[in-house]
Amino acid sequence: MTVTEDKTPSTSPAKAELVRVHMRIKRYDPATDTRPRWQEFEVEMSPGDRVLDALHIVKWSQDGTLTFRRSCAHGVCGSDAMVINGENRLACVNLIRDLGTELVIEPIRGLSVIKDLVVDMEPFFAQYKSVLPFLIAKDDPGYKERLQSPEDRERYDDTTKCILCACCTTSCPVYWANSEYVGPAAIVNAHRFIFDSRDDAGQDRLDILNQKSGVWRCRTSFNCTEACPRGIKVTQAIEEVKRAILYDRV
Amino acid sequence: MNVHFHSYDAVIVGAGGAGLRAAIEVAGSVRTAVLTKLYPTRSHTGAAQGGMCAALANVEEDYWEWHAFDTVKGSDYLGDQPAIDIMCREAIDAVIDLEHMGMAFSRTPQGRIDQRRFGGHTRNHGEAPVRRSCYAADRTGHMILQTLYQQCVAKEVNFFNEFQVFDVLFEGEGKDRRTAGVVAYELETGDLHVFTSKGVLFATGGYGKMFRVSSNAHTLTGDGPGLLFKRGIPMQDLEFYQFHPTGIYGFGILLSEAARGEGGILRNGLGERFMERVAPTVKDLAPRDMVSRAIHAEIKEGRGAGPSKDYIYLDLTHLPPEQIDAKLPDITDFARTYLGIEPKKDPIPIQPTAHYAMGGIPTNVHGEVVIDGEGTIVPGLYAAGECACVSVHGANRLGTNSLLDIVVFGRRGGRAMADYVTSVDHPTIGRGAEEPVKARIEELKAGSGTEKVAEIRSTLQEAMTRDASVVRTEESLLDSLATIEDLKKRYTQIKIDDKSDVFNYDLTEALELGHLLDLAHGLVVGALARKESRGAHWRDDFPTRDDKNWMKHTLAHLEDDGSIRLDYKPVIGGKYEPMERKY
Ligand SMILES: Cc1cc2nc3c(=O)[nH]c(=O)nc-3n(C[C@H](O)[C@H](O)[C@H](O)COP(=O)(O)OP(=O)(O)OC[C@H]3O[C@@H](n4cnc5c(N)ncnc54)[C@H](O)[C@@H]3O)c2cc1C
Ligand code: SF4
Ligand code: SF4
Ligand code: FES
Numbered sequence: 007m008t009v010t011e012d013k014t015p016s017t018s019p020a021k022a023e024l025v026r027v028h029m030r031i032k033r034y035d036p037a038t039d040t041r042p043r044w045q046e047f048e049v050e051m052s053p054g055d056r057v058l059d060a061l062h063i064v065k066w067s068q069d070g071t072l073t074f075r076r077s078c079a080h081g082v083c084g085s086d087a088m089v090i091n092g093e094n095r096l097a098c099v100n101l102i103r104d105l106g107t108e109l110v111i112e113p114i115r116g117l118s119v120i121k122d123l124v125v126d127m128e129p130f131f132a133q134y135k136s137v138l139p140f141l142i143a144k145d146d147p148g149y150k151e152r153l154q155s156p157e158d159r160e161r162y163d164d165t166t167k168c169i170l171c172a173c174c175t176t177s178c179p180v181y182w183a184n185s186e187y188v189g190p191a192a193i194v195n196a197h198r199f200i201f202d203s204r205d206d207a208g209q210d211r212l213d214i215l216n217q218k219s220g221v222w223r224c225r226t227s228f229n230c231t232e233a234c235p236r237g238i239k240v241t242q243a244i245e246e247v248k249r250a251i252l253y254d255r256v
Numbered sequence: 257m258n259v260h261f262h263s264y265d266a267v268i269v270g271a272g273g274a275g276l277r278a279a280i281e282v283a284g285s286v287r288t289a290v291l292t293k294l295y296p297t298r299s300h301t302g303a304a305q306g307g308m309c310a311a312l313a314n315v316e317e318d319y320w321e322w323h324a325f326d327t328v329k330g331s332d333y334l335g336d337q338p339a340i341d342i343m344c345r346e347a348i349d350a351v352i353d354l355e356h357m358g359m360a361f362s363r364t365p366q367g368r369i370d371q372r373r374f375g376g377h378t379r380n381h382g383e384a385p386v387r388r389s390c391y392a393a394d395r396t397g398h399m400i401l402q403t404l405y406q407q408c409v410a411k412e413v414n415f416f417n418e419f420q421v422f423d424v425l426f427e428g429e430g431k432d433r434r435t436a437g438v439v440a441y442e443l444e445t446g447d448l449h450v451f452t453s454k455g456v457l458f459a460t461g462g463y464g465k466m467f468r469v470s471s472n473a474h475t476l477t478g479d480g481p482g483l484l485f486k487r488g489i490p491m492q493d494l495e496f497y498q499f500h501p502t503g504i505y506g507f508g509i510l511l512s513e514a515a516r517g518e519g520g521i522l523r524n525g526l527g528e529r530f531m532e533r534v535a536p537t538v539k540d541l542a543p544r545d546m547v548s549r550a551i552h553a554e555i556k557e558g559r560g561a562g563p564s565k566d567y568i569y570l571d572l573t574h575l576p577p578e579q580i581d582a583k584l585p586d587i588t589d590f591a592r593t594y595l596g597i598e599p600k601k602d603p604i605p606i607q608p609t610a611h612y613a614m615g616g617i618p619t620n621v622h623g624e625v626v627i628d629g630e631g632t633i634v635p636g637l638y639a640a641g642e643c644a645c646v647s648v649h650g651a652n653r654l655g656t657n658s659l660l661d662i663v664v665f666g667r668r669g670g671r672a673m674a675d676y677v678t679s680v681d682h683p684t685i686g687r688g689a690e691e692p693v694k695a696r697i698e699e700l701k702a703g704s705g706t707e708k709v710a711e712i713r714s715t716l717q718e719a720m721t722r723d724a725s726v727v728r729t730e731e732s733l734l735d736s737l738a739t740i741e742d743l744k745k746r747y748t749q750i751k752i753d754d755k756s757d758v759f760n761y762d763l764t765e766a767l768e769l770g771h772l773l774d775l776a777h778g779l780v781v782g783a784l785a786r787k788e789s790r791g792a793h794w795r796d797d798f799p800t801r802d803d804k805n806w807m808k809h810t811l812a813h814l815e816d817d818g819s820i821r822l823d824y825k826p827v828i829g830g831k832y833e834p835m836e837r838k839y
């Protein structure tokens with residue numbers, strides 16, 4: 007390793023020159039607003055700060071009524087999906103340095119807005135639950151682990167990464183037009199079990215996804231793949247499910 | 257304010273690993289409600305990276321007794337040995353149980369659950385590091401949380417999502433009291449819900465948000481311990497708070513010990529592998545308290561890196577890139593995202609970060625809350641997971657033992673509660689059970705105060721990180737105590753901006769701050785009194801362990817006037833006698 011060449015991280019206090027960030031945030035208070043309105047804020051941030059940090063500065067020092075969900079602050083819990091500069095992102099994994107000092111922030115689309123950036127997640131979780139997102143194995147392994155080869159484990163690895171943030175589903179034009187569509191996130195979670203060698207209910211899930219609200223609605227536009235903060239190949243997973251239906255099993 | 261009433265046999269508060277594991281145990285047989293302030297999959301269990309230890313011996317010789325020995329030694333002899341034996345023995349079952357539920361463990365070429373090294377886990381009582389940690393890449397917690405939630409979906413567990421509990425209810429007084437339910441605040445509507453219930457199990461997680469540099473989620477504010485503390489339940493061993501050596505510099509985001517388990521090395525600003533000096537046998541895989549102190553010492557003695565010489569490097573550059581991609585994909589992504597660094601080429605700047613609460617709600621091995629040294633319980637009251645103190649971690653938790661703790665004691669607590677509630681009749685609660693919470697909320701909304709919640713919180717966090725962290729002295733602790741006492745006064749004068757009913761996080765953050773202040777208070781008073789150094793509690797003015805006077809658990813009581821009173825209870829020993837901790 008090179009210790010002489012000093013790599014100073016941008017968060018170092020020594021380098022923390024501040025920049026002025028201008029934020030336009032779409033707001034909605036169900037008690038007083040009949041429709042959403044825009045509000046502007048200015049905050050001083052260091053370039054290495056997260057968009058989530060900027061929202062916190064607003065909430066904590068300018069306007070405590072600004073409302074958004076968040077928890078982990080590093081991209082693993084899936085709470086803070088929002089539309090930032092036109093794209094679905096998690097506010098906690100995007101830095102000012104990367105997005106610039108002009109931020110336009112709106113709630114994700116396709117789920118109804120409850121307040122400011124908080125949307126109703128119930129339909130999203132209901133769709134997730136509709137695809138049997140749990141292991142169904144008929145064998146009785148007794149008092150020992152089931153075996154699974156590294157190759158079989160790898161087969162469904164990509165779709166185990168899902169954090170149910172809804173970035174994909176709420177970027178899907180088909181879902182915006184028709185909320186009956188189960189959406190990419192639910193298909194990803196079905197995929198995770200359909201391609202798990204230990205599972206015996208793949209056919210049941212394929213039957214569910216073969217219905218009219220299922221995979222055939224997808225028009226392969228890749229929005230979902232671009233939106234996924236976990237880098238899951240969402241569209242590919244959907245394609246694999248389609249193929250499994252067409253050619254009977256995996 | 258609307259008030260709704262519900263009646264259940266069992267209520268579980270929290271839906272992280274501990275709450276969900278308990279729910280799986282209870283929900284089939286007993287009418288159960290699971291209340292959680294976050295959607296279950298957003299619980300911080302999902303952030304856990306490195307693994308979960310169990311002596312499966314899948315890749316090399318191992319026995320649960322070795323695991324127990326390491327845990328006792330790691331705890332600096334403050335852990336209760338019967339509880340540790342139970343945890344390490346049941347670990348094997350717990351891992352197999354998770355596999356049967358569908359957990360996507362990483363596998364060996366033979367298809368068995370793979371295992372890797374982790375700090376403080378050794379073969380044959382300290383001979384050398386052992387491969388004991390079962391894992392799923394560096395997202396083990398995510399996989400556990402998802403798996404448990406999936407099973408709850410399969411079992412149709414009854415969740416009340418985004419319901420935040422602010423009070424616990426009892427029937428009767430003093431020694432005769434038994435648990436009767438909880439009061440919850442529904443985030444979407446601002447309504448109150450009174451749940452009467454025969455049993456209540458708290459699984460609300462940690463309280464790392466009392467520190468500025470922390471690996472914990474914003475929502476880890478100690479709600480369960482905080483509200484019970486206020487209701488007269490003592491808190492155990494609060495002064496034992498773990499600082500993880502490798503948080504991303506400036507952010508506190510965790511880089512798992514798995515990085516060192518896979519061969520990563522800590523280096524100071526001069527490029528030296530300083531852990532060789534501190535722990536010649538296990539080096540970088542020494543327990544966390546030791547590594548954090550060693551980092552603190554390097555920085556203090558001017559051997560830190562960077563312009564302010566205030567960080568250390570975690571060096572992965574010598575590892576094969578394929579190994580990094582397969583075993584440490586997430587944490588190396590964190591370094592890229594937050595520091596703009598490519599860990600395959602450059603070492604990662606790190607600093608110790610507040611991580612894990614060893615202390616909390618005192619329980620026995622059945623998850624029953626115990627309020628004194630005689631083992632007195634409050635019937636119907638249970639706790640499990642990071643909010644509880646069994647105590648299996650004592651003065652210092654070993655890596656991977658928390659994921660283990662939450663599934664083992666989540667299951668045990670759930671089972672004990674299911675048994676209990678089938679043997680008793682339904683409690684009655686008086687009218688107006690919701691009044692204290694209702695009054696507090698109305699007062700805050702009406703508020704004539706002037707103090708800002710965010711300001712009090714950040715002052716607390718600064719003080720705790722500066723004065724009550726890796727290294728403490730009487731002087732630093734007195735400073736933090738004065739700050740906390742002042743902040744508690746100012747807290748009575750807080751004001752909030754948001755007066756609305758719907759998703760009023762301004763209000764809930766204000767209430768959460770009250771828990772953090774009380775728990776920080778208990779932590780600092782306990783730390784001031786404890787004139788020794790043990791595990792994560794290091795006093796520069798008392799740098800040795802004092803078994804004669806201090807091999808005992810602290811019980812902190814929050815008095816009506818807001819002060820803290822301490823008493824103590826003995827450590828429950830076993831076959832391992834205290835000895836000097838060398839690695
Ligand atoms: C970054 C990180 C990495 C870690 N890595 C490891 C590891 O590799 N191995 C290991 O063993 N341990 C690890 N740990 C520790 C371990 O992950 C945690 O201690 C453990 O997951 C805690 O689980 P829990 O169920 O007790 O709490 P959590 O998972 O934190 O869940 C708390 C639950 O309580 C709910 N809740 C809180 N307050 C309220 C309220 N007032 N009303 C209603 N609900 C409420 C929340 O909604 C949530 O569902 C790690 C910790 C962190 C932070
Ligand atoms: S690929 Fe399919 S699911 Fe994804 S955005 Fe396009 S239409 Fe929607
Ligand atoms: S697939 Fe990706 S974008 Fe969709 S919910 Fe899962 S993590 Fe989020
Ligand atoms: S806050 Fe958890 S994903 Fe952003």
